[in-house]
Amino acid sequence: MTTPSPAAQALLERFAACRGWEQRARLLLEYGQQLPALSPDERTDQRLIRGCESPVWCLAGWPAGRLQLQLDTDARLLRGLLEVLRIRLSGLTPEQLGEVDLADWYSQLGLARQLSGSRSNGLNAVYQYVMQSRPA
Amino acid sequence: MLQLAVDGQTWLDSAATAQKPRAMLEALQQWYASGVANVHRAQHRPGERATSAFEQARGTIARWLNAASASHIVLTKGTTESINLLAHALAGQFQPGDEILVGAHEHHANLLPWQQLARRQNLALRILPLDTTGALDLEKGLDMLGPRSRLLAVSPLSNVLGRRHDLAPLLQRARELDVLSVVDGAQYAVHQRPDLQQLDADFFACSAHKLYGPDGIGLLYAHPRRHALLQPWQWGGEMIEHCDYHSASARPLPLGLEAGTPNIAGTIAFAATLDWLDKLDSNAIRQHEAALHRLLIDGLHARDMQLVGQPDTALACFNAPGVHSADLAMLLGEQGVAVRAGQHCAMPLLHSLRLGGAVRVSLGLYNDAEDLQRFFEALDAALEILA
Ligand SMILES: Cc1ncc(COP(=O)(O)O)c(C=O)c1O
Numbered sequence: 001m002t003t004p005s006p007a008a009q010a011l012l013e014r015f016a017a018c019r020g021w022e023q024r025a026r027l028l029l030e031y032g033q034q035l036p037a038l039s040p041d042e043r044t045d046q047r048l049i050r051g052c053e054s055p056v057w058c059l060a061g062w063p064a065g066r067l068q069l070q071l072d073t074d075a076r077l078l079r080g081l082l083e084v085l086r087i088r089l090s091g092l093t094p095e096q097l098g099e100v101d102l103a104d105w106y107s108q109l110g111l112a113r114q115l116s117g118s119r120s121n122g123l124n125a126v127y128q129y130v131m132q133s134r135p136a
Numbered sequence: 137m138l139q140l141a142v143d144g145q146t147w148l149d150s151a152a153t154a155q156k157p158r159a160m161l162e163a164l165q166q167w168y169a170s171g172v173a174n175v176h177r178a179q180h181r182p183g184e185r186a187t188s189a190f191e192q193a194r195g196t197i198a199r200w201l202n203a204a205s206a207s208h209i210v211l212t213k214g215t216t217e218s219i220n221l222l223a224h225a226l227a228g229q230f231q232p233g234d235e236i237l238v239g240a241h242e243h244h245a246n247l248l249p250w251q252q253l254a255r256r257q258n259l260a261l262r263i264l265p266l267d268t269t270g271a272l273d274l275e276k277g278l279d280m281l282g283p284r285s286r287l288l289a290v291s292p293l294s295n296v297l298g299r300r301h302d303l304a305p306l307l308q309r310a311r312e313l314d315v316l317s318v319v320d321g322a323q324y325a326v327h328q329r330p331d332l333q334q335l336d337a338d339f340f341a342c343s344a345h346k347l348y349g350p351d352g353i354g355l356l357y358a359h360p361r362r363h364a365l366l367q368p369w370q371w372g373g374e375m376i377e378h379c380d381y382h383s384a385s386a387r388p389l390p391l392g393l394e395a396g397t398p399n400i401a402g403t404i405a406f407a408a409t410l411d412w413l414d415k416l417d418s419n420a421i422r423q424h425e426a427a428l429h430r431l432l433i434d435g436l437h438a439r440d441m442q443l444v445g446q447p448d449t450a451l452a453c454f455n456a457p458g459v460h461s462a463d464l465a466m467l468l469g470e471q472g473v474a475v476r477a478g479q480h481c482a483m484p485l486l487h488s489l490r491l492g493g494a495v496r497v498s499l500g501l502y503n504d505a506e507d508l509q510r511f512f513e514a515l516d517a518a519l520e521i522l523a
Contacts, residue, residue, distance in 0.1 A: 021470040025521050029521070054460060075460035077462070078460075
């Protein structure tokens with residue numbers, strides 16, 4: 001198991017403090033706003049991940065052997081879900097990335113259902129995409 | 137249904153699939169509990185009983201649809217399989233350059249089998265356009281039927297537009313021009329009991345699961361004037377008249393198109409569902425559904441939602457101005473309201489309407505005003521957060 005980074009720990013605490021779906025939704029929106037948008041010409045087809053209700057663009061790099069992730073989409077709550085993913089995965093080494101339990105992560109945040117619906121294919125697809133990008 | 141209520145869920149996704157009546161569950165239970173056997177093979181008593189129950193069920197289905205004979209009903213897995221069956225069974229009827237016409241509003245199930253057939257055999261796929269209200273443009277459709285047209289495939293009720301079309305003029309023109317006609321009745325059959333003799337299409341498909349029946353069963357109706365055109369698309373047990381190592385001949389319809397052990401339990405339970413529907417007051421149901429639909433449309437208008445087209449039956453697709461449909465659906469889901477967001481298996485249609493997606497609310501005969509009230513409360517709460 002990889003322990004979540006301090007940023008991920010902080011995020012976990014904020015979600016744990018939420019009472020009910022409304023507070024969680026507002027928090028997701030807030031995180032969604034933090035997610036930096038890609039410029040239109042960065043939204044290329046190579047970076048496009050289908051299988052989500054709304055298309056997701058993904059840019060994964062490995063400077064100094066650690067994951068640097070950029071994600072973008074139009075739906076605001078999905079942006080929040082992506083930011084939550086980005087915070088969890090950023091800075092991991094390729095080995096650590098392989099050990100992340102995504103279901104467990106979202107369920108700790110009270111967002112397990114978001115991973116199990118049709119959107120799941122989306123978030124899982126992003127994870128698979130990032131896994132593929134690991135340096136050989 | 138009961139369990140959904142216990143879980144605090146409001147089911148407004150009946151256009152995807154419908155909840156089930158007790159009569160359907162009991163028929164399934166009874167079939168399996170009373171000792172099963174395969175159909176159309178064995179000489180033993182259980183086998184005879186199975187065959188007779190299965191063929192009686194086919195008869196019930198035929199009567200419900202007002203087909204002239206049970207032998208016009210081919211049992212399939214559902215609408216999707218029925219249309220794929222046709223696209224294979226009719227493949228020999230086309231010359232390169234022949235036209236297949238499909239509605240712009242078709243579900244993928246009534247588009248892709250024809251699109252792929254057209255690609256395999258160099259046919260021209262032509263799309264019947266929508267008018268400015270988002271309904272199928274019947275006038276333009278009539279004009280498009282011509283000497284190269286060979287097959288017309290349309291749905292009288294779209295799972296996105298929720299607008300009923302009177303296909304009679306199109307079907308009549310198709311008959312005059314000897315164009316094969318295929319009606320996708322997956323949504324239509326749920327909200328208007330089909331009268332296949334009056335409709336007079338060559339082929340008609342629907343699915344039991346949308347009609348309050350079991351999963352994995354549906355039908356293809358084939359008018360007898362077209363039976364000789366249909367070549368078997370799958371070969372195997374049950375469907376063979378004669379066979380040796382190097383040749384085989386198929387039985388006449390319907391068995392010749394039903395290779396392998398059929399879904400016996402599903403067929404019997406589907407017939408039981410139709411018997412149950414038959415006993416309900418269909419006028420009262422229509423009025424009930426129409427009143428609910430008005431309530432739905434009025435409520436959406438009152439909140440300035442953007443409707444997709446001008447729905448008049450069973451469902452409505454909409455967007456909230458400036459709100460992504462996926463966000464809205466997610467927050468409705470959080471509140472226990474089961475609606476669907478996305479492209480509803482009609483990607484080309486949504487593209488042509490320049491929509492990335494839409495939220496769909498769809499009604500079944502069991503829904504009531506309270507369900508809609510819960511939906512609107514959830515919608516208001518969601519919009520407040522997303523505003
Ligand atoms: C208009 C229409 N046609 C075809 C289908 C496909 O039905 P099935 O998935 O039961 O084969 C659907 C289901 O959503 C539909 O709404």
